[in-house]
Amino acid sequence: MAMKKTRNLFIVKGNEELVLSVLDKLQFKGLSVFKEEQISTEIVKEVFRNNKSVVCRDVADESLKATAIFIVVTNVDSSYIHCIQTSVGNIAEQFEHIAEKQNCDIGDHKSNSSGLVEAPKRSDCPYCRYIDDGYCDIDINLHRTLYRSENFFVMPTIGEFIKGYLLIIPKQHVMSNAELPLEIRHEFLSVLEDVCYMINLTYCTSNILIWENGSGNGGIGKAKTSIVHSHTHVAPSKLDADIIEALSDFPFERLSYEDLHLYGKNSYLLVRGRNDNDWRINDNPNLYIPRQYVRQLLLYKDYILLPDGIWDWRHYPFVDKIKETCLEIQTALLAHWNELPERIKNNTKDFLPRK
DSSP, X not given: OOOOBXXXXXXXXXXXXXXXXXXXXXXXXXXXXXXXXXXXXXXXXXXXXXXXXXXXXXXXXXXXXXXXXXXXXXXXXXXXXXXXXXXXXXXXXXXXXXXHHTTBOOOOBOSTTTBOSSOOOGGGOHHHHHHXXXXXXXXXXXXXXXXXXXXXXXXXXXXXXXXXXXXXEESSOOSSGGGSOHHHHHHHHHHHHHHHHHHHHHHOOOOEEEEEEEOOGGGTTSBXXXXXXXXEEEEEOSOOHHHHXXXXXXXXXXXXXXXXXXXXXXXXXXXXXXXXXXXXXXXXXXXXXXTTHHHHHHHHXXXXXXXXXXXXXXXXXXXXXXXXXXXXXXXXXHHTGXXXXXXXXXXXXXXXXXX
């Protein structure tokens, strides 16, 4: 098992006119494209610091060339292993296929066909429909809701590849918790405390990973298949902010949760440490953070015995584990009902099986 690489050098060769026409079409979020005949080592290293790959025509540094992925551009049939044929098919898709074979993550394409061009409306949001259609009260399909406070509800995630993996979702249609008023963020911390209590009660672990992928800019530019309504992930795991920062090779900034509103402009990755007050964030707009990045870390760095690739909720929804998580947490709550904190009793009673 291995996470996809994000710092790769692609060198594109062939007829100059054809090569330039190809480079025009390679507008992926995890790529920096250069049309100059040759770029410097410093440029490549700067792109790598932003966790992106480089696509260019050439570099002078022989040590970089030794690890580069060479792609030939042609307008006729070719036997080259890595080849883009400009006369056949979609050029961006051909490049994406080459990257996939090399286990490279180049991100979503920056096109109107794949990215949101305006802020998503409440009527288009699956979480808002879940509330507005009444499923937050009683999910007739999955009995998925476990907890509800004044401004939040809690349920297992689609893509529940480990049991006990929950989402805290604000009822307000916001792109990140950074958009919430301070008093609601205070409520979030109380909900988070209750969710950690329920996970510990059910699965006998205080090792719990907490993170949020905040969507800045109103969600514009995100893939259309992404859910940009704010949701905070809470999952049993030995990982924490220290480990993720060490694994990520890009910096995080410490912050108080009360100051989160200062980070609402850009997309961000927010992770909590083992200490309740230890929050870390990276909101660098130039940095490429891979799709479902922390879910990949969760699989490849903690739950390493599970099958490869199952972090991707689009391909592995794990509806069966959603049901199992709900049943196990509900069973634990009922078994310990008399000793539960009053707030948890009040916020879970509507979703527990009737005796």
